[in-house]
Amino acid sequence: xxxxxxxxxIVANPAAGRDIRRLVAQxxxxxxxxxxxxxxxxxSALGAVGVNExxxxxxxxxLTHRIVRxxxxxxxxxxxWPEVRFVDIEPGDTxxxxxxxxxxxxxxxxxxxxxxxxxxxxxxVARAAGEVPLVSLSTGTNNVFPxxxxxxxxxxVAGLVASGKVTRAEACFRNKVLRLSVNGVPRDLALVDxxxxxxxxxxxxxxxxxxxLDQLFVSFAEADAIGLSSIAGLVxxxxxxxxxxxxxxxxxxxxxxxxxxxxxxxxxxVDVGVETVTTLTPxxxxxxxxxxxxxxxxxxxxxxxxxxxxxxxSLAEDGPFSVDIERTMIVAAQHGLFVRTGGSEISAASGxx
Amino acid sequence: MQLxxxxxxxxxxxxxxxxxxxxxxxxxxxTGEIPGFVHLYAGEEASAAGFCMxxxxxxxxASTHRGHGHSIAKxxxxxxxMAEIYGKKAGLCxxxxxSMHIADLDKGMLGANGIVGGGPPLICGAGLAAKxxxxxxxxxxxxxxxxxxxxxxxxxxxxxxxxxxxxLFVVExxxxxxxxxxxxxxxxxxxxxxxxAYNMPGISVDGHDFFAVYEAAGEAIKRARSGGGPSLIEVxxxxxxxxxxxxxxxxxxxxxxxxxxxxxxxxxxxxKRVEGATLVDAADMNKVDTEVLALIDDSVKKAKAAPKPTxxxxxxxxxxxY
Numbered sequence: 166x167x168x169x170x171x172x173x174x175i176v177a178n179p180a181a182g183r184d185i186r187r188l189v190a191q192x193x194x195x196x197x198x199x200x201x202x203x204x205x206x207x208x209s210a211l212g213a214v215g216v217n218e219x220x221x222x223x224x225x226x227x228l229t230h231r232i233v234r235x236x237x238x239x240x241x242x243x244x245x246w247p248e249v250r251f252v253d254i255e256p257g258d259t260x261x262x263x264x265x266x267x268x269x270x271x272x273x274x275x276x277x278x279x280x281x282x283x284x285x286x287x288x289x290v291a292r293a294a295g296e297v298p299l300v301s302l303s304t305g306t307n308n309v310f311p312x313x314x315x316x317x318x319x320x321x322v323a324g325l326v327a328s329g330k331v332t333r334a335e336a337c338f339r340n341k342v343l344r345l346s347v348n349g350v351p352r353d354l355a356l357v358d359x360x361x362x363x364x365x366x367x368x369x370x371x372x373x374x375x376x377x378l379d380q381l382f383v384s385f386a387e388a389d390a391i392g393l394s395s396i397a398g399l400v401x402x403x404x405x406x407x408x409x410x411x412x413x414x415x416x417x418x419x420x421x422x423x424x425x426x427x428x429x430x431x432x433x434x435v436d437v438g439v440e441t442v443t444t445l446t447p448x449x450x451x452x453x454x455x456x457x458x459x460x461x462x463x464x465x466x467x468x469x470x471x472x473x474x475x476x477x478x479s480l481a482e483d484g485p486f487s488v489d490i491e492r493t494m495i496v497a498a499q500h501g502l503f504v505r506t507g508g509s510e511i512s513a514a515s516g517x518x
Numbered sequence: 519m520q521l522x523x524x525x526x527x528x529x530x531x532x533x534x535x536x537x538x539x540x541x542x543x544x545x546x547x548x549t550g551e552i553p554g555f556v557h558l559y560a561g562e563e564a565s566a567a568g569f570c571m572x573x574x575x576x577x578x579x580a581s582t583h584r585g586h587g588h589s590i591a592k593x594x595x596x597x598x599x600m601a602e603i604y605g606k607k608a609g610l611c612x613x614x615x616x617s618m619h620i621a622d623l624d625k626g627m628l629g630a631n632g633i634v635g636g637g638p639p640l641i642c643g644a645g646l647a648a649k650x651x652x653x654x655x656x657x658x659x660x661x662x663x664x665x666x667x668x669x670x671x672x673x674x675x676x677x678x679x680x681x682x683x684x685x686l687f688v689v690e691x692x693x694x695x696x697x698x699x700x701x702x703x704x705x706x707x708x709x710x711x712x713x714x715a716y717n718m719p720g721i722s723v724d725g726h727d728f729f730a731v732y733e734a735a736g737e738a739i740k741r742a743r744s745g746g747g748p749s750l751i752e753v754x755x756x757x758x759x760x761x762x763x764x765x766x767x768x769x770x771x772x773x774x775x776x777x778x779x780x781x782x783x784x785x786x787x788x789x790k791r792v793e794g795a796t797l798v799d800a801a802d803m804n805k806v807d808t809e810v811l812a813l814i815d816d817s818v819k820k821a822k823a824a825p826k827p828t829x830x831x832x833x834x835x836x837x838x839x840y
Contacts, residue, residue: 179707179708180722183708183710183720183721183722184721184722185721185723185733185734185737187710187713187719187720187721188719188721188734188737188738188741188749188751189737189741194710194711194713194714194720196706196707196708196711197706197707197708197711198707198711225701226707226708227701227706227707227708228707230701230707231707258754364519364520365519365520365521365795365797366519366521366729366733366791367727367729367730368519368727368729368730368732368733369721369723369729369730369733369734369737370730457795469791469794469795471794471795471796472796473796
């Protein structure tokens with residue numbers, strides 16, 4: 166049964182797709198103007214499937230300003246947009262904005278959150294989203310978790326789930342997640358890959374050099390992925406739904422039991438030495454080999470650690486929920502949710518094709 | 519990105535020197551002894567240091583009206599800089615340039631610049647020279663968010679790209695062009711959006727984080743030295759003082775600067791990181807603090823006591839014979 170008020174959240178990271186990989190590789194640029202366009206297309210779709218209210222994360226980088234201007238302009242004929250509200254945070258243009266905004270959206274009862282960003286943005290949203298399912302659209306650099314989909318379709322499926330027209334059981338699946346603890350305290354998580362490196366500093370965040378990569382943990386590994394998880398994906402592909410992950414000890418090429426040529430960043434295909442490959446089962450706590458270095462979460466250096474720190478990695482099955490976009494639209498079609506007039510019988514084709 | 523203890527201490531000394539230089543000028547300017555205008559760089563130190571730590575004698579930089587930080591980071595003598603700002607004969611330009619025209623060609627510092635957007639054309643020349651002479655040098659223009667809207671900058675970006683010059687265009691976006699918010703006066707939402715129009719890579723970095731700037735700068739400089747051409751780097755940053763000393767800053771929030779100093783001070787963040795990682799002892803950095811304070815104090819004392827240029831100096835340095 167449909168809910169009385171259907172709310173959807175939208176988190177668009179204005180900074181996604183602008184990091185150093187534009188300099189050291191040929192990573193694509195994602196202008197804010199296009200992110201605005203994607204949001205307006207999603208709003209059209211959300212209105213079309215009966216969503217009443219949309220909560221958007223405000224920013225100080227210009228996206229909010231552009232959305233406000235779009236809201237003031239006359240709507241295209243026949244379109245009805247939901248009420249749009251910016252959640253009440255003071256944007257500092259840092260990762261904390263995303264965490265704060267998502268918490269408020271969850272408190273306000275959104276039924277789904279559309280995320281525009283890369284793996285890093287989705288990681289942040291996942292930390293605060295709880296049980297609310299994500300519709301993840303790629304606008305970042307390493308895009309394994311989110312998919313490259315049309316924002317209109319993302320708006321439709323988010324609206325269908327938030328309004329209860331397609332049930333969560335039909336539309337959603339739960340992701341695995343890699344958890345990182347430092348000195349016994351949970352510190353952060355990764356949705357796709359977690360990698361340790363002897364680099365001393367977080368620096369410009371992205372990790373794009375193969376030399377020195379020490380250990381790689383993946384919650385899933387697709388052979389056609391971009392980023393560090395591709396190393397695992399080309400050794401042993403593991404699906405998002407498999408009840409385990411993978412853990413690779415890496416090493417210099419001359420000591421490697423096998424050398425994998427992997428696309429570790431857009432435009433960067435390098436040889437990586439693999440020493441051992443181990444199945445990572447949920448709950449197992451794996452200490453890092455390195456005594457000092459950084460941990461990259463979903464391709465971005467996030468945590469510096471010193472010899473005094475005990476750093477543990479584990480796989481858990483209680484990650485964020487995602488909306489399966491294709492599955493949701495199939496279910497909607499099967500239920501006839503988009504059939505406006507007439508029956509659903511389809512005549513057999515006749516004559517020459 | 520690996521930095522030795524010596525590198526870390528060098529970077530810290532560079533940033534601390536800039537900070538104390540500016541903090542002291544803020545105090546001294548209020549006494550009325552300093553002629554002309556000063557535009558302080560305090561808060562932005564990690565940008566100058568992050569780039570200039572990679573440079574050597576082959577390299578050239580061009581600065582802005584807010585040029586003290588870049589000058590110190592490129593190796594200009596602090597005593598001579600202070601004397602210049604006080605308008606004394608011992609100054610880097612004989613006391614006739616002042617804050618906005620500090621230059622030291624021997625150090626590769628092509629000058630602070632009173633013309634907004636004046637630096638980018640200069641580095642195209644320096645970049646072309648480096649390319650033709652095959653020195654391996656790079657040229658960097660530090661430009662503000664206001665300067666980046668100037669036509670001179672647009673022409674220079676185009677020229678550097680067409681000639682594939684070893685140039686870096688560094689937008690130090692501190693949020694205000696004088697008193698006008700960049701959110702109001704910049705057509706794009708992010709300066710990096712402009713890079714693709716000039717067929718060059720553009721990235722943004724957090725200017726409060728020395729390590730983020732240092733790494734991005736290193737990659738852009740490596741690319742330029744190896745013939746890869748120019749880059750655009752936006753450094754998102756904040757200044758602690760007004761556009762100029764005496765600016766009432768009515769355009770800023772009441773606690774804006776206080777909050778910045780408490781949460782985003784690049785020196786505080788640097789110390790926290792290197793001490794936390796047990797890479798440099800607090801005692802080593804405290805020693806730098808003491809030495810820097812003594813240096814700045816001495817430079818002010820000497821500048822105050824130094825003689826002014828004479829009437830005869832008026833007619834020197836006016837024309838250059840090639």
